[in-house]
Amino acid sequence: MAQRLFTTLIFMTICIAPYLAAGPSRAQSVIADLSEHFVGITADFTGAKILFFGTVTGPGKLVVVISGPAKDITVGHKVQRAGIWINDENVTFKNTPSFYRVLSSEPLDEWLPLDTRETKQIGVEYLKLESTKAIGRAKAADYRAALVRNMQKKKYYGKAEGQLKLLGGGLFRADIFLPSNVPTGDYTIKTYLVSFGRVTHMEVTPLNINKTGIGAEIYRVAHQHGALYGVAAIIIAVLAGLGGNAIFRKS
Amino acid sequence: MAARTTESVNLYLPIAEMSVNIFLLLGMGAGVGMLSGIFGVGGGFLMTPLLIFLGIPPAVAVGTEANQIIASSVSGVFAHWRRGNVDFKMGSILLVGGIVGSTFGVFLFQYLRSLGHIDLVIMLSYVIFLGVIGSLMLTESIRAMQRRKRPGSLRKLHQHNFLHGLPFKMRFRRSKLYISALLPLMIGFIVGILSAIMGVGGGFVMVPAMIYLLGMPTAVVVGTSLYQIIFVTANATFLQATLNQTVDIVLALLLMIGAVIGAQFGTQVGAKLRGEQLRGLLALIVLSVCAKILYDLVVTPDDIYFLSHGSGGH
Numbered sequence: 164m165a166q167r168l169f170t171t172l173i174f175m176t177i178c179i180a181p182y183l184a185a186g187p188s189r190a191q192s193v194i195a196d197l198s199e200h201f202v203g204i205t206a207d208f209t210g211a212k213i214l215f216f217g218t219v220t221g222p223g224k225l226v227v228v229i230s231g232p233a234k235d236i237t238v239g240h241k242v243q244r245a246g247i248w249i250n251d252e253n254v255t256f257k258n259t260p261s262f263y264r265v266l267s268s269e270p271l272d273e274w275l276p277l278d279t280r281e282t283k284q285i286g287v288e289y290l291k292l293e294s295t296k297a298i299g300r301a302k303a304a305d306y307r308a309a310l311v312r313n314m315q316k317k318k319y320y321g322k323a324e325g326q327l328k329l330l331g332g333g334l335f336r337a338d339i340f341l342p343s344n345v346p347t348g349d350y351t352i353k354t355y356l357v358s359f360g361r362v363t364h365m366e367v368t369p370l371n372i373n374k375t376g377i378g379a380e381i382y383r384v385a386h387q388h389g390a391l392y393g394v395a396a397i398i399i400a401v402l403a404g405l406g407g408n409a410i411f412r413k414s
Numbered sequence: 415m416a417a418r419t420t421e422s423v424n425l426y427l428p429i430a431e432m433s434v435n436i437f438l439l440l441g442m443g444a445g446v447g448m449l450s451g452i453f454g455v456g457g458g459f460l461m462t463p464l465l466i467f468l469g470i471p472p473a474v475a476v477g478t479e480a481n482q483i484i485a486s487s488v489s490g491v492f493a494h495w496r497r498g499n500v501d502f503k504m505g506s507i508l509l510v511g512g513i514v515g516s517t518f519g520v521f522l523f524q525y526l527r528s529l530g531h532i533d534l535v536i537m538l539s540y541v542i543f544l545g546v547i548g549s550l551m552l553t554e555s556i557r558a559m560q561r562r563k564r565p566g567s568l569r570k571l572h573q574h575n576f577l578h579g580l581p582f583k584m585r586f587r588r589s590k591l592y593i594s595a596l597l598p599l600m601i602g603f604i605v606g607i608l609s610a611i612m613g614v615g616g617g618f619v620m621v622p623a624m625i626y627l628l629g630m631p632t633a634v635v636v637g638t639s640l641y642q643i644i645f646v647t648a649n650a651t652f653l654q655a656t657l658n659q660t661v662d663i664v665l666a667l668l669l670m671i672g673a674v675i676g677a678q679f680g681t682q683v684g685a686k687l688r689g690e691q692l693r694g695l696l697a698l699i700v701l702s703v704c705a706k707i708l709y710d711l712v713v714t715p716d717d718i719y720f721l722s723h724g725s726g727g728h
Contacts, residue, residue, distance in 0.1 A: 206425055207425070208426040238719055248711060250531065250533060310719075393652040393655030396651055396655060404674060412492075
């Protein structure tokens with residue numbers, strides 16, 4: 164790990180050297196990158212840690228927003244009828260990030276103006292969530308809070324800002340933790356440079372998380388050749404039963 | 415979940431899309447497999463709720479469980495077949511009804527889902543069927559145990575009622591029965607519907623139906639039930655894989671390995687127990703699962719809002 168970090172730092176220095184030398188024409192800029200742009204989910208995947216790093220020139224503070232592929236997410240609600248809890252209503256939110264984290268070097272509440280947070284959707288409270296059907300304000304707020312709360316419980320959304328470390332000389336780095344149930348697909352990592360409450364620069368770094376190896380193959384066959392997969396599953400089950408029987412008959 | 419803390423024994427399931435502890439699944443498979451060997455039930459009524467408690471999406475739990483039951487039933491049926499305890503004729507007639515019933519059940523499932531409340535229908539059917547069958551079996555087996563203590567009393571092989579007046583009578587030599595073929599056909603059909611809706615092999619309904627409605631001897635019931643469950647769950651696996659892509663082969667394989675081993679021990683244990691003890695024990699297990707599901711329906715949830723399963727899926 165230490166060696167990897169060292170290599171990364173050298174790589175970073177080489178990358179950013181020309182920008183540092185470029186002078187005032189690039190007075191405010193951010194360069195950011197990841198230790199890997201592809202995270203493969205293999206059979207032994209139990210979560211991953213990737214390194215996010217970069218350099219910033221010019222005044223201002225940094226805030227990083229990591230969002231996973233947008234999906235329609237449905238929040239259900241239960242009521243008690245005749246002693247039994249039953250599903251009563253549900254609200255679907257369109258294009259909601261399936262994964263969401265914010266990184267910052269200092270607590271956002273202390274320095275980032277609300278209007279910036281709102282327009283750039285920085286922080287779970289500021290996510291623009293649009294429901295597929297028209298519902299009242301109070302109800303929308305309840306369902307919205309429930310979505311965030313439940314997504315946080317499943318570790319899809321972060322509870323607080325993650326730590327972005329400033330290393331001096333404009334260098335910054337952060338570890339991004341991906342849980343074992345991390346959604347698959349294309350992620351975007353947006354790094355905002357904010358000076359005097361205004362976003363002066365934004366850098367987008369892509370990240371792809373997907374299944375790889377035998378797990379990916381199984382998933383692909385299951386979804387593209389369902390009938391074949393079903394027959395294979397039956398054959399495997401019959402063989403497992405026969406195999407177990409043969410082993411135990413001998414003993 | 416504790417399973418995520420121990421890294422070396424975890425496996426990522428490709429269809430369920432989560433990481434689980436290998437030994438936990440093997441152990442669950444062995445435990446449920448043992449029950450299936452003892453009682454001739456697939457164990458789905460126990461395994462499906464257990465998988466859901468683990469955090470496996472319910473649709474994947476139901477689809478995968480059907481697949482796993484094939485393995486434990488194949489393994490179990492041979493042990494019974496060697497003892498001559500499978501009535502293939504009776505099993506095949508139950509099977510015809512079962513295949514038609516489970517196919518009909520899959521479409522009924524889709525219809526109920528379009529109306530909403532499918533989860534409630536599933537849970538309530540669990541509570542009702544497990545509750546009724548469990549209580550009936552428990553009272554019957556207690557009565558049988560008491561009867562055994564009184565010497566000289568003879569038990570009639572089975573009761574005669576209007577069901578025995580139906581046409582298309584057939585002789586079932588292994589079961590020592592001469593009854594209408596319509597009766598097992600009907601039972602197979604109804605159990606088939608249940609198995610599709612509840613995601614189980616249906617053994618826990620089939621076994622008592624064979625004993626109390628058909629009047630089959632307990633010794634033949636278990637093997638015959640396993641025999642027909644193989645085909646009903648194979649049908650369900652195929653339909654689930656093609657229609658919903660909810661069969662996780664990796665999860666199923668782990669459960670199978672445990673279950674096949676467990677079923678072998680179960681068959682040996684089952685051979686040592688008397689019929690009424692066997693039924694009394696199964697009744698207690700059935701009733702405790704029923705109580706647990708009922709408790710979950712009644713107790714106030716931690717959060718009355720929840721993320722719908724399958725939302726944001728692929």
